[in-house]
Amino acid sequence: MLSKAAQEAIAEGSIQARISVRKSLDSDLRGIELLLSSAQLPASDIERHLSTFFVADNGYQIIGVGGLENCGSGIGLLRSFVVAPEFRNQGIAARMFAQVAAAARQLGISALYLLTNTAQDYFAKRGFTRMARDDAPAPIRRTSQYANEPRCGAATLMLCQLESSLTY
Numbered sequence: 001m002l003s004k005a006a007q008e009a010i011a012e013g014s015i016q017a018r019i020s021v022r023k024s025l026d027s028d029l030r031g032i033e034l035l036l037s038s039a040q041l042p043a044s045d046i047e048r049h050l051s052t053f054f055v056a057d058n059g060y061q062i063i064g065v066g067g068l069e070n071c072g073s074g075i076g077l078l079r080s081f082v083v084a085p086e087f088r089n090q091g092i093a094a095r096m097f098a099q100v101a102a103a104a105r106q107l108g109i110s111a112l113y114l115l116t117n118t119a120q121d122y123f124a125k126r127g128f129t130r131m132a133r134d135d136a137p138a139p140i141r142r143t144s145q146y147a148n149e150p151r152c153g154a155a156t157l158m159l160c161q162l163e164s165s166l167t168y
């Protein structure tokens, strides 16, 4: 996933990679798609929502993605959340989540939903609670992740009420 030069630099310890978490740029699209695909996460409709996506960038390439889809009516979908395996357990996802949650609040989103097959426990620690998939509100049902994405068909639906969550 990382370029050979980046892997060698990090392995040699010759470069202290400084990791920034920032809003995504149009030029990040390919890197985001690559990272999502490598984690078997859907990458089909990123471009439409890129303005509310965040990335972790180590100066060489995108090593983390945290996406927000504004569904309207105060409802958002946290999606496309991944950190490259070499960079996990360093708090990068926590940093991305803090930025996604802040952006969501600025957009007037108070109910942040999530569909995940793999990270229920991770997001439970961030203030999400599990809920029945059939109880998803209409704006979530209309998202491509809920409606069209086969990999999300059996995913757990989770909800974080942004005002009351104390963990992000």
Ligand SMILES: CC(C)(COP(=O)(O)OP(=O)(O)OC[C@H]1O[C@@H](n2cnc3c(N)ncnc32)[C@H](O)[C@@H]1OP(=O)(O)O)[C@@H](O)C(=O)NCCC(=O)NCCS
Binding pocket: 039, 041, 079, 080, 081, 082, 083, 084, 087, 088, 089, 090, 091, 092, 093, 094, 095, 115, 116, 117, 118, 119, 120, 121, 122, 123
């Ligand atoms: C989930 C994920 C984004 C976390 O990224 P990260 O940068 O390693 O997370 P952080 O550094 O903020 O947090 C690390 C902590 O979360 C825990 N954790 C990581 N992944 C977890 C998971 N899937 N379930 C439960 N806990 C998890 C770690 O054990 C660690 O716990 P500790 O703080 O008690 O030691 C990353 O593991 C990942 O990309 N997974 C694959 C993609 C995925 O499942 N995405 C979610 C679906 S959209």
